Amino acid sequence: MQTYTSTTPFGRRALSLGMISSQVASKAMPKDATVHKWHVFQNIKEARIALGATDRALAILDALLSFHPETALYGDSELIVWPSNEQLIGRANGMSPATLRRHLANLVDCGLVIRRDSPNGKRFARKGYDGEIEQAYGFDISPIVARAAEFKELAEAVRAEKKAHRLVKERLTICRRDIVKMIEAGIEEGVPANWGRVQQAYQTIVGQIPRTAPRQVLEAIATDLEDLWSEVRDVLESFVKTKNLNANESQTERHIQNSKPDSKNESEHRLGKIEEASGSASDPDNVRSLPKRELPLGIVLDACPNLLWLVKGGSGIRNWREFLAAAEVARPSLGISPSAWEDARTAMGEQQAAITIAAIYQRQDQIKSAGGYLRNLTDRAKDGKFSVWPMVMALVRAKLDAAKVANSGVAEAADELETAGKVVRTEKRLEISDALRQNLDRRGPKS
Incomplete structure (x- = not known):
């Protein structure tokens, strides 16, 4: 009959308050408690980081649980196992003895097992005459039963945190x-907004996302991104609603005009349509017929090469950000006020306004007032009657025409040079006497 249970470790191992706490919890365990040892072990694995247990320590705990013959653990049963180090090493995938001792100490520190050391530190069990175990020395796994509810709560909390972390990462990705x-x-649909600043705000928020971060940090960044998402969405929805409203009003007006079958009204309607087709209403149709995609940077630079003069160091313009910076330098040199520039960026978008500045800078010798010209184009952009495509294409055509003229002049000079060469070569082939040449000179050309 067992009358005393060891509470201190063997040898030079010191007793800690954590060990005493584990022993107190084990004594307070209800006698009718029953747990499935592998279910509890699964909860311990999921709550490993919160408990402070290492992965190798859990491999040893797995081996220790395998030495208990029963799957169900009861609060009123003997829960001590006494495998030797060699047996533990065999079931713990062959780790070294030093590693085994280190991670066994980790299990004890985490309160997952309790040492029940014998007087000489050996692990064994003493049986009575009836074959029942009277005294056992080894590792007490009763904390698995005593703390089963705690392990379950920790595992659920860890699972909930992992799920919340996954959801906030999904929010970030979608946003x-x-x-x-x-x-x-x-930008492609020409919605009036300062898209350059929107992109800058987006990059500022995204730049705060670290490689690894706790959920609370990602939650704050996701909130900022969702606020920006709402602002951009409101701009697009307002533009769509305004466009649909204008279309509905136009459709209603046409329906009223066509609802009267009088021949006179029909002739006036046809006249009105002809005047509309030949007047200013054709401008938006021409604008809408242009490509909706952005102009490639290469075409813009080919049409406006003078902008390259403003780049420091002559390194050229490699991207749209450098192009916008060059346009910012060209703007004051053209005498365009900051207010006119701001209005243009709001109406056209930052990139389109910069292309307009580059085109004006390319033709500055033909434009008397660059600021007035830009304001005129801004007003047309507000009415949906302006696109940078015609400006850039006109500059490209002018450049091609100039190249053709230059090439034709070079060709004419080459033809004249070739004709002169032929005359020289012909004269060299025709050899006449001096007397015949003098006779020809006296006769002169016939009248």
């Missing part, structure tokens, strides 16, 4: 994708 695509749609 980033939506914002990028909405900015692209706004």
Whole structure:
């Protein structure tokens, strides 16, 4: 009959308050408690980081649980196992003895097992005459039963945190994708907004995302991104509603005009349509017929090469950001006020306004007032009657025409040079006497 249970470790191992706490919890365990040891072990694995246990320590705990013959652990049963180090090493995938001792100490420190050391430190069990175990020395796994509810709560908390972390990362991914695509749609569709600043705000928020971060940090960044998403979405929805409203009003007006079958009204309607087709209403149709995609940077630089003069160091313009910076330098040299520049960027978008500045800078010798010209184009852009495509294409055609003229002049000079060469070569082939040449000179040309 067992009358005393060891509570201190063997040898030079010191007793800690954590060990005493584990022993107290084990004594307070209800006698009718029953747990499935592998279910509890699964909870311990999921709550490993919160408990402070290492992965190797859990491999040893797995081996220790395998030495208990029963799958169900009861609070009123003997829960001590006494495998030797060699047996533990065999079931713990062959780790070294030093590693085994280190991670056994980790299990004890985490309160997952309790040492029940014998007087000489050996692990064994003493049986009575009836074959029942009277005294056992080894590792007490009763904390698996005593703390089963605690392990379950920790595992559920860890699972909930992992799920919340996964959800906030999904929010970030979807929000980033939506914002990028909405900015692209706004620029391609010509929605009036300062898209350059929107892109800058987006890059500022995204730049705060670390490689690894706790959920709370990602939650704050996701909130900022969702605020920006709402602003961009509101701009696009307002533009769509305004466009649909204008279309509905135009359709209603046409329906009223066509609802009267009088021949006179029909002739006036046809006349009105002809005047509309020949007047200013054709401008927006021409603008809408232009490509909706952005102008490639290479075409813009080919049409406006003078802008390259403003780049420091002569390194050229490699991307749209450097192009916008060059346009900012060209703007004051053209005498364009900051207010006119701001209005143009709001009406056209930052990139389109910069292309307009580059085109004006390319033709500055033909434009008397660059600021007035830009304001005129801004007003047309507000009415949806302006696109940078015709300006750039006109500059490209002018450049091609100039190249053709230069090439034709070179060709004419080459033809004249070739004709003169032929005359020289012909004269060299015709050899006449001096008397015949003098006779020909006296006769002169016939009248």
